[in-house]
Amino acid sequence: MTDQLTEHESTDGASIASQPRLRDANWTFERIWRRARYPVITLINLSIFALLWEWGATIYDNANFIPTFSDMAGAFKIGWIGGGADSTNETFDLLQDFVIAKNFWVTIQVYGVGLIASILVGIPIGLVMGGSRWADAILSPYVWTFSSLPRIALFPILVLFLGLGNEIKYALVILTAIFPVIINTWAGVKTTEQSLINAARVFGASRRQIYQKVVLPYTLPFVVSGIQLALSRGLVGVVIAEFLTGASKDGGLGWLIFRAARGFNGALTYAALMSLAVLALVLVQGTRSMEAKIAPWRQVSKT
Amino acid sequence: MSTQPTVNSSRGDPLVVAENMTVGYELERERKLLTALTDINLTVHEGEFLVLVGPSGCGKTTFINAVAGLLQPWEGTITYDGQPIKGTSQDRSMVFQDYAVMPWRTVEQNVKMPFEFRDTGLSASQIEDQVKSMIGNVGLQGFENSFPHELSGGMRQRVGIARAMVTQPRLLLADEPFGALDAMTREVLQAQLETLVMDAGQTVVFITHSIDEAISLGDRVAVISHRPGTVREIIDVDIERPRLAEGEITRHPEYGALREHLWGLVKDEALGAKGAVV
Structure with a gap:
């Protein structure tokens, strides 16, 4: 019984690290490089990208379509931290101090509220559909129809009911974000391994305990991937809503990109677009590590 | 090596008794009921290590699920300690083929x-x-x-x-617990399981499709025929324990004959299963 060495050793680094096999190594150049290479490569990579951009834009020579990287960076700086906008020309020039920051905040608010609503409503719907055949039979036609429908097609009807204010933006975010949450949650409940449920039953779990202690933890990583999908879908929803609602002032990042492009302000268009890209990147990477933390037994990841 | 289920002196009272039991399960996708075992008569005695062997898909797992209380018999009866098995119980525990650890x-x-x-x-x-x-x-x-x-x-x-x-638990149910393991790990675990069970004095119902595993572990080996399964024959393995902790059970004088006999039975069933279902 003590002879556990006949077993294969654990693949886990932590348990192997507990064995006295580790020794200190010298900080050779190679070891330092191995640690630092990814940030360094990324930095070089992005620098080359910026240089190519600068060079390409100079040759193309149409700042309305493609500004130089430095012009874009200038607009980025003014739009985020201010200092230098030509305030004498306010009515015609969108590029005001803090304009990106302001619109970013507008977008984040609508997006955040819509997402939280999608998550809070979507998870229970998915759980109920997964857990009850009746609920599944009743709800699934609607869920599958709506999730397949290009939801932007609902916009004209939604305008009639909700107008062109914030309500329609919330509606579009929810309509784009809620279905991945519902469907992933449902799939998690549905695919819970029968042998895990059988094990819980053998050890005396009631129906409720099976749901709490087996189905819910099994479903959790599915919910996380659903949320991950919802994050990117919802961002599409909010940007499209902002394109279409056309506020007179500060209608969000989508609005800003749309208006700036229409006004041939290439620098601001691209600066706002970069801000959106950074937001999306941060969100996706953030949830990716969240998934790995919540469910380390699952292989990451699908996007 | 008798072909009748004789009661040997060391064997205890009947613990699980299946009488004319027919049981199956629902194939959910096809909405069909599948009979896995028909007219099973099988007794598990207190303190014995009973091994069920048979071709895959013969209903061994269904039997063990019925003993666990996960399935109810369609016809006939199954009792534990004289009481019909209505659900799971603390007395009966289970080891799963795919581990089923959370x-x-x-x-x-x-x-x-x-x-x-x-x-x-x-x-x-x-x-x-x-x-x-x-x-x-x-x-x-x-x-x-x-x-x-x-x-x-x-x-x-x-x-x-x-x-x-x-x-x-008084009764340990094991559903092909070592089926997915490599040969070396399997042998180590077989020996350790034998020791653990001997120490705890538990009754065991153990499923395998390995004849060697059946002879190594079982006091009795029941051969189950292909679907719908029924008990084809029960064989006593009178080899003293511990069999695996030291020495090599395959060198035991009775081993070869037992293996040959069992293989003859199982081969028939496996071939029969092939012809019947695929």
Whole structure:
């Protein structure tokens, strides 16, 4: 019984690290490089990208379509931290101090509220559909129809009911974000391994305990991937809503990109677009590590 | 090697009795009922190690699920200690083919699981002690806080065994527990299971499709025919224990004859199954 060495050793680094096999190594150049290479490569990579951009834009020579990287960076700086906008020309020039920051905040608010609503409503719907055949039979036609429908097609009807204010933006975010949450949650409940449920039953779990202690933890990583999908879908929803609602002032990042492009302000268009890209990147990477933390037994990841 | 289910002197009272039991399960996707076992008559005696062998798909798992209380017989009866089996019980525990350990729980939390669902009357510290010593018994000390995905298949099944035995059930059900393991790990675990069961004095119903495993572990080996399954023959294995802890059971004078006889039976069934179903 003590002879556990006949077993294969654990693949886990932590348990192997507990064995006295580790020794200190010298900080050779190679070891330092191995640690630092990814940030360094990324930095070089992005620098080359910026240089190519600068060079390409100079040759193309149409700042309305493609500004130089430095012009874009200038607009980025003014739009985020201010200092230098030509305030004498306010009515015609969108590029005001803090304009990106302001619109970013507008977008984040609508997006955040819509997402939280999608998550809070979507998870229970998915759980109920997964857990009850009746609920599944009743709800699934609607869920599958709506999730397949290009939801932007609902916009004209939604305008009639909700107008062109914030309500329609919330509606579009929810309509784009809620279905991945519902469907992933449902799939998690549905695919819970029968042998895990059988094990819980053998050890005396009631129906409720099976749901709490087996189905819910099994479903959790599915919910996380659903949320991950919802994050990117919802961002599409909010940007499209902002394109279409056309506020007179500060209608969000989508609005800003749309208006700036229409006004041939290439620098601001691209600066706002970069801000959106950074937001999306941060969100996706953030949830990716969240998934790995919540469910380390699952292989990451699908996007 | 008798072909009649004779009661030998060391064998205890009947613990599980299946009489003319027919049982199956629902194929959910096709909305069909599938008969897995027909007219089964089989008795498990207190203290014995009963092995069921048969071709895959012959209903061995269905039998063990019925004993566990996960399935109800369609016809006939199945009793435990004289009472019809209506549901699962603390007395009957199970080791699963695919381990069925909860991936989000550590080794310790997995082994402790049976205590969460049933009141064993033990205090929290008694439970701690029992869990700890059981983890030691299966050779997992030092891995209490590891997660299953950090462990090898053999170690995961050790968790499954510990979880099944930690409440000291009277009857241990094992559904092809070593089927997915490599040959070396399997032999190690077979020997350890034999020791654990001998120490605890448990009754065991063990499923395998390996004839060698059946002879190595079983006091009796029941050959189940192909679907719908029924008991084809029951064979006594009168080889003294411990069989696996030391020495080589395959060198035992009776081993070869037993193996040949069993293989003859199982081969018929396997071929029959092929012709019947594929």
